[in-house]
Amino acid sequence: MKRLFNIKKTLVFVLGAMSLLAGCTKYANPPATYEDYEQNLQLPVKRKVLFISIDGLVGQELKKSVPSNIAELLKTSKYTFESIAGDKTNDASTWMSMMSGVPYDLHHIEDDSYIPRPDENDPHANPVGYPSMLYRLATVAPTQKSYVVARDVAINTKLLTSAEQTYDASSDADVKKNVVDLLEKKNPDLAIVQFKDVLNAGLEKGFSISIPEYAAAIQKVDGYLGEILSALKARKNYATEDWLIIVTSNHGGTGKVYGGNSLAERNTFSIFQNPKFKALELKSDIIKSMRFFGFYDAGQSNYANYNSNAFRARNNPVLSQESIYDVGKTGELTVDAKVKMNPTNGVFDYSSNAPFLGKNQSRTGSTPGWAFFKSGNALTFFVADGSTNMQPGMGPVSSAGEWCHIAAVVSKVNNVPTVKVYVNGIKTGEASSASFNMNNAVSSTGLTFGYFPYIFSGLPVDMQICDVHIYNKAMSEEMIKKNAERIGIPDTEISNSNLIGYWPMDQLVDNKFVNKISGNPDIAAQGTSRLLLMGNNLPYVDPGTILIQSEDMFTQIFYWLEVKTQREWGLTGQVFLNKYEVEFLLPKQ
Template identity: 30%
Template sequence: MKISKNIQRSWMAGIMVFSMLVAACSKVPLVPSDKSEEFPFRDNSKVLLILVDGVVGKQIERITTPELDALKPNSIFSFEGSADSVTTDPASIAHIMTGNAVGNTEIRDSSLVPRVPRGELFPSFIKRVKEQKARPFRVVTVTPWETLNKTLFKEADIRISVAGNNNDVVRDSAINRLKTDSADLVIAHFNSANLAGLQEGFTTDAPAYRDALLKIDAYIGALVKAMRGRTKFPEEDWLVIVQSTHGGNGKKYGGFLENERNTFSLYYNARLKSNLVIAPAGVKFGVKLAGSDANAVNASLSDAAAYNVGEKDNFTIEMKMRHVQKGQTANYPAFFSKRANFAGGVVGWVFFQEGAYWQFNAGQTGKGNVQARGANINDGAWHHLTAVIYTNYSTTPFKRFVRVYTDGIFNAQSEITVLGNINSPSPLTLGATLPPNGSMIDMYVNDVRIWNDSLPADIIKQYACTNKIDATHPKYANLIGYWGCAEGEGNRFKNRFSTSPDFVIKNAYKWEPMNSIFTCGKSVPDAPYSKEVFNQIAYWLNVPVAKEWEINGRLWLAQL
């Protein structure tokens, strides 16, 4: 039977489905499109899997890695991959080896043994490879973790355990086997970056961690060189996989924070073309802002004088929000404000909800309120809200206006000249103002931006569906406040600008995993998950994936 294994695609082309060899096998979603002809697998397909503990994808991206860089022209790779939500060493490596999350494997401690009998239903892919009957497979493993060789690697033909966390010996042992062994699958496991991260921090600003990453890069180069130096290499078809098991945050790992889950993935073969996979914008963590009394969960700046908009200056105020429950309507709750409260004639401004839609409202003592109506926002999706305050000096006297946009689409404009200076002594606040003016909504926030200029409509629309704002933004020099609101821990929404104030979260708040993606009407795949190593190895070695294995990853290896 023939099956496609030619390799080039653009991952953005969409999701398709690939049937593994027999009808009893499950379908594995492909990331790109498939228009190539099929050709037979050869019996000399082989895999070199290099597992590296504690390599944070975003950190290794920051440095020059000559050996990895040499592979990238023929690789699918990503610095934005994701480990399981439990990032301990046992859970992370089991996630890769079984293709299943810790909720299935129940491998949670250093024994590497499932806590419950059901966990035995999800063995290592080494066992799966060895069980197939199409051809014999020889497997070699080299690791500094002896227990790994006795558990998840136990079906390997040759298991080499290296004492004392000596990663140089891991390299040398793997090189020796690559030069002399007929193995079809070679696994080399390094933990030196992990040890350095625990010592000095999982950041390239820490010399020990940076040096460890560079040494890992050298290890990879040495193994690839040994692979290419095999006597029969011209006749063989090697897939090289480099996969970090988990990341790290500060000097720790094991939890679900973004940096702890952030991994590096690379799939190399000489016939692949370069494909850097960038994760779509989204929200990984959030705090539910809720309540309308003294116990309300809201967040205010520590400096009440910051970010006043004055009488004449231009500003743009942006945020993303999502209701906790779809269909929630409300009467006049302010959910983003610089104003003491929402009573008539109180100086300042608010974003508020009326029914299903949002509005901008500005007020001034003795001069009432002026409003500009946005669009409906209660459909349970994330929405990007924008208020542009600008002054037109082409008239005498000048006139000041506010324009509002929802998801980058213009909604309305109102003149606010009559209000004059709308500076407020109250701090910028996310969530309820107290006392509230009407029922409060329960919501999450993300991507709060304040600019000291009036952004044009095309730029607002261009950046409405992302929370990745950097120096490439055409107005980046005018960004004076930026709060991602996705830290995952602590009592602050931190300002990107260290000299500017943070939002301090009040009362009984809780960080929640969100894992939302801003699709904006498009089907966009997320970056690789570490568990998807299983799918690539099964595909490359022509091993059918049975439905009962519960392997739900995607196939990143694309067609020529």
């Protein structure tokens, strides 16, 4: 959309009409007149981005004491102190996520070589490469000029080599000097800046605002930020430039360390500032879950190594105590969970008849047991007694990668075996069979979370699961709705005698998913399940709630520069500023 810069009160010289001669008649020339009136002359306004990373600045620590220049930015910013880095928080990994628009699971960058880690299962294969945003920018918008000022030499020489010019800075003071000089003498469309003294103070003394050296480092860099902002506003063309200023950190820290996946090490802050923005603190609702995928690696785009040893799921061994989750043992059963489907090759409907949560030896025909399974973008619940099955469809579920709550209730209604299924607390399907024998719905297979390695047709399912509950009774629709609108359950409800299994799915202990119901079995995990932290977008969550992550920087910058990203790039970052366009886009002239 075109934005215009208006110039008014232009003085226009208007001449009177020339006299016309007709025969010998003469007409006197009227005196010249001058008219002062308003007119809009259209001058283009150029969008630009200044991206600044204050490495190692923990979001929650900054919130405790916001220094003056950052506080001034917040007055016209969309901002959060609750953004997060990926679960591998070393410097190269986090910078690669910010600059490539994908998480570590995909880019596999671990050190300053910026060479992807080889696939441990296929070490001779060429790893998938994810170029930096500057490479993408130079490819699709070569007229856009980018500059980099960084403390880490590898950022300039390995990661961001496509910049118009890079500057190696020896100190944060040197960073500031180079950025001020750049803004005075060059004409960047995108400038990327790295400060490191806050990180160094955290490593030496601790990542806490209560530690004087860490607090002093924050104040120092805030002063440098003020000088940079002054230089930006002093640019001769500033009036016709529309700057988005992003200030963030690559990762946090805890104690005197970083690099792990604790929340403190992942906690960052993110500020998106423009003079037209209305101030808004973005709140996040984080959901923890386990990711299961039926192939070796989350970034694998084909199934060359497709075999049961790779699957992130569990089928054997079976514990005898797990028989309490058989319909034939309980007579009634309610199962509910939160699920999120992930795309493979950009689509969500790749799997066919792939179970992911259940207790069933072979989800074919009428093999005894039960399971939720995915077919295309829809889900179905299956329960069988050996000769009869019931399979009510649930319709499309998480067909765009959103979080959803699913539930199934098996019981007798008017003495007829019946299954009811729910999505986000609303009933979406029902099936019944008078010939179904509840007593025979017993499986020798263990309870399985994730992919079923021996029960499938078509491709496996890539997904996340959390907050799993199993009751030995048919729970009311009111209770199902209640579980759909919250994460976890209070301790008072854990004591409910009908609740026989509760797995938050937020950790693995000794390679088992811990059951919060004391005395009831933990469930073993096959392979390596991966813990993920994500934004919760279940329907009950305020739609204004958003979790900003490292990979969102790429997509946000391209959005502001009005450069289209390409689907084949495989970016995972989101764009959120488009929700507020009414604040910063002028009506089309």
